[in-house]
Amino acid sequence: MAERVITPEGEIKIETRDLSVYYGDFEAVKEVSIALPSRRITALIGPSGCGKSSFLRCLNRMNDVILGARSEGEVLLDGRSIHEADLDVAQLRRRVGMVFQSANPFPMSVYDNVAYGPRLHGKPGREALDETVERSLRAAALWDEVKDKLRQSALELSGGQQQRLCIARVLAVEPDVLLMDEPSSALDPTATFRIEELMVELAQQYTIVLVTHNMYQASRVSRYTGFFLLGELIEYGLTVDIFEHPQDRRTDDYVRGRFG
Amino acid sequence: MSARRISGPRATQAVAFLLLWVAAAAVVLPVLGILAVMVVRGAGGLSWGLLFSVREGLLPAVVGTVCLVTLTALIAAPLGVAAAVYLSEYARPGPLVRLIRVSLVNLAGVPSVVYGLFGLALFVMVLRFGRSLLAGACTLALLVLPLVISASEEALRQVPRRLREASLALGASRWQTVRGVVLPNALPGIITGLILSVSRAAGETAPILFTAAFFSLTHPFPRSVFGEILALPYQLFVMATEAPNVPAEVKWATALVLVVVVLGLNLVAIVLRARLRRARRW
Numbered sequence: 001m002a003e004r005v006i007t008p009e010g011e012i013k014i015e016t017r018d019l020s021v022y023y024g025d026f027e028a029v030k031e032v033s034i035a036l037p038s039r040r041i042t043a044l045i046g047p048s049g050c051g052k053s054s055f056l057r058c059l060n061r062m063n064d065v066i067l068g069a070r071s072e073g074e075v076l077l078d079g080r081s082i083h084e085a086d087l088d089v090a091q092l093r094r095r096v097g098m099v100f101q102s103a104n105p106f107p108m109s110v111y112d113n114v115a116y117g118p119r120l121h122g123k124p125g126r127e128a129l130d131e132t133v134e135r136s137l138r139a140a141a142l143w144d145e146v147k148d149k150l151r152q153s154a155l156e157l158s159g160g161q162q163q164r165l166c167i168a169r170v171l172a173v174e175p176d177v178l179l180m181d182e183p184s185s186a187l188d189p190t191a192t193f194r195i196e197e198l199m200v201e202l203a204q205q206y207t208i209v210l211v212t213h214n215m216y217q218a219s220r221v222s223r224y225t226g227f228f229l230l231g232e233l234i235e236y237g238l239t240v241d242i243f244e245h246p247q248d249r250r251t252d253d254y255v256r257g258r259f260g
Numbered sequence: 261m262s263a264r265r266i267s268g269p270r271a272t273q274a275v276a277f278l279l280l281w282v283a284a285a286a287v288v289l290p291v292l293g294i295l296a297v298m299v300v301r302g303a304g305g306l307s308w309g310l311l312f313s314v315r316e317g318l319l320p321a322v323v324g325t326v327c328l329v330t331l332t333a334l335i336a337a338p339l340g341v342a343a344a345v346y347l348s349e350y351a352r353p354g355p356l357v358r359l360i361r362v363s364l365v366n367l368a369g370v371p372s373v374v375y376g377l378f379g380l381a382l383f384v385m386v387l388r389f390g391r392s393l394l395a396g397a398c399t400l401a402l403l404v405l406p407l408v409i410s411a412s413e414e415a416l417r418q419v420p421r422r423l424r425e426a427s428l429a430l431g432a433s434r435w436q437t438v439r440g441v442v443l444p445n446a447l448p449g450i451i452t453g454l455i456l457s458v459s460r461a462a463g464e465t466a467p468i469l470f471t472a473a474f475f476s477l478t479h480p481f482p483r484s485v486f487g488e489i490l491a492l493p494y495q496l497f498v499m500a501t502e503a504p505n506v507p508a509e510v511k512w513a514t515a516l517v518l519v520v521v522v523l524g525l526n527l528v529a530i531v532l533r534a535r536l537r538r539a540r541r542w
Contacts, residue, residue, distance in 0.1 A: 062429055067352070094431035104422040106441055116440065117430040166426070173430055 004247050005236045008037040008224055013177060013207040014059060019073035021054045021063060021231075028054040030231040031073065036224075041199060041208040043218035043239065046228035047259070052211045055228070056179050059209065060096035061089055077177075094121065096177040097170035102186050103162035105154035105169070110137075110146050113154045113165055117173035132172055140168035141198050160191025164198065177207045184217070196221050215255055219243050227251045298519060302512030310513060318517055320480035324393075324489035325462055325521060327482055328472065331397035332404065333458045339401070340408030341443075341450060347409070348416040349438050368406035373466035375403045380470040394485040396472025403467055404457040411453020415446040448536030452529045459525035463518060465493040475503070492518040 014036040021029035029051040036042045044052040054063065061082060063069045075082045082092055094117075105113050114133045118124050124132065133150070137143040142164040146157070154165055163183055170178060180199070184192040199208055199221050212218050218225050219239055226236040227248075235242060235251045246252040253259055310317050343360075351357045379399025389395040419442050427437040443450075461467075473494035482489045496514045499506045 060429065062425065065425065065428060090431040090433055092431075093429055098429040100422060100425065100429075102422065104420075104426045106423060106426065107445060116427070120430060120432050120436055120440070169426075169430065 005034065005233060006238075007035050008040070008042075010040075011038040012036065013038040013078065014209070015076040015079075016055075016058070017074040017076070019055070019058060019071060019075060021051070021058060021069065021071045023054075023066070024068045028231055029058070029071075032228075032233045034226055034233055034236055036207065036209055038207050039203060039205065040223040041203045041210055041221050042224045042226065043210045043212055043222035044226045044228060045212060045215055045218050046254070048213060050228040051231040052226075052228045053181055054231075056181055056209060056211050057098075059177070059179055060093045060098055062093075062098060064089070094173045095175050096179060097173065097175035098179045099163070099166055099170060099181065099183045101182040103159060103166050105157070105162050105165050107153065107155055109151050110154050110157070110165060111150040114168050114172045117169060121173065136168040136172040137165075139171050139202070140164045141194065141201070142168055158191070160187050160194060163187060163191070163195060167195075167198065167202075171202075175206065177209065178202065180208060180210045182212055182214075183210070185212075185214070192217070215243075215257075227254060229254070295519070298512055298516045302509060302514075302516040305507065305509030305511075305513030306516070310510065311517070314480055318492065318495065318514060320477070321490040321492045321495045322517065322521065323481055324473070325492045325518075327393055327489065328396055328400065328468065328491055329458050329462045329525070331393060331485065332400040332461050333454055335397055335401035336404050336408050336458065337454055340405055340454070341412050343405075343409045344412030344416055344450075345438055345443070348413045349434065349442065364406045364409060367402075368410075371466075372403060372464055373469075375399055376467040376470050378402070379467060384471055390486060391471060391474075391488060392486045393472060393482045393489050396468040396489070396491075397485075399467045399471045400458075400461040400464065403464065404461050407457035407460070408454055411457060412446070412450045415449025415453060416442060418449060419445045448533055451536070452533040455525055455529035455532070459522050459529070462525060463493055463522050465497045468494055469497075492521065 012035045015034070017033050018031045019029060019033070020027060020031050032051075032055055044055065046052050057063045057066075058071050058075060059077075059082075063071060077092070077096065081087075106116060108116075111133055114136050115124075115129055118129060118132050134143060134147075137146060142161060145161060146165075149156075154162065157165060163186075167178075167183075183199075184195045187195065196217060199210065202208060203221075210218070210222060222239045224237065225239040225242040227234045227242060227246075227250075229250055235246060235248045237247075242251060243255050246255060312319050314320060347357065347360065351360075376399065379395060379402070383389045383395035383398045384391055387395075389398070423441050423445065424437055427441045428434075432440065468491055472489055473491040474488050475490070475495065475498045477488055477490060479487070480490060492514070496511065496518060499511050499514060
């Protein structure tokens, strides 16, 4: 077992120990122990329903929102459990931002979308807010396209722009970690390419955990890859190793496209 | 050959369509029929004096009904929306929620005259509102509350889950999410539901029979929420049953005015919904 799940080099941002997720009686994630490196992209791959999204949603406790969902085991963020009683879930979610599968901008202006987070957590002044909005949009590589339509509805943007807006919205609350749940699965190849470029760029500053069922995406952008199957973490290692020298036959079958 | 024709899928479809048309007509025709009868019989009774004369006309009753409906909406809206937000955003399924739902269903089934008597006992007598605008509005608010709650809940449910998740994932509390994302997007539906509910209240007679309405008053317009009022449905009710020497066409004209007020409210709701819907699409 030991050689199939490695400990990455460098600083560890998030670590899970025997993390399981249940929806009612169904065990969606089974005792997953994994260490995710700081300021790198870690990809989680596997066929639909393998538990990778459920796992991801544990890292910012978004599973708490789902009725009948519960988890066992530990999640450590910078060495501290995120299930401690005195931990503020809102603060956790600020530090661990999430980008969803389908772009979900609020039906309000581009500006208000990005300003939504900062406004939740205080009363930023006009100028400070303008600055945060611009910085976030620039960081999400969207500024040049929307700087003249900040007051327009976000719903008028294209799908790819909407997804980058959602990334800008997350960046505006200054997280350390970005959880990305198949962020480009609803986008065309050009928009997907832009998101991937952006992820690589962002990984210099942020720890990114990317759930994807696009294996090529995982191999293009990530440093480490974990392969999930039926709720279990089958194999975890450097992305090159996972794709070129997988140790487990099931990983080998999956990355060669024999199933999934 | 003819046998095959009758049993073919096209024939079945034709029969089904015919039945659906009949069903639709069964809904639409009575409405049009009632309207037509009222227009034909009542149009002759309509006159400037009937509509706008304060002493002999319907103006005080129209004003009374408008006041009653507005106050009803003001009372029912915060209660109803708050209850709907609780049920849709906060409550976890359990015995309490089941109890609330059963109560709502039963409340919606209570005959309106019972509301009237309840209003008389609680608002008029125990709370000493007297027979007044306020007592009538409170009674009507109770009557429409189940409708307002279910319409608001439906509107809240229409707000996509992914918007709630986006807000929560940014570190918003449940309440911040409700206030910042859910309520603004549910507002068109809530307002429409509210107007449709109170427009139903506008035509009710029994609940205001003992709680608010008079047939004639020395002060025809309400002076405060504790004032007595005239109201269209009650006016019509008395004209039709007790008051002697009211010409038939005046009765019909009164009915017509009442229906126009109610349909007018519904029309406002429909226009508002169309406008607000166009403004937000997700």
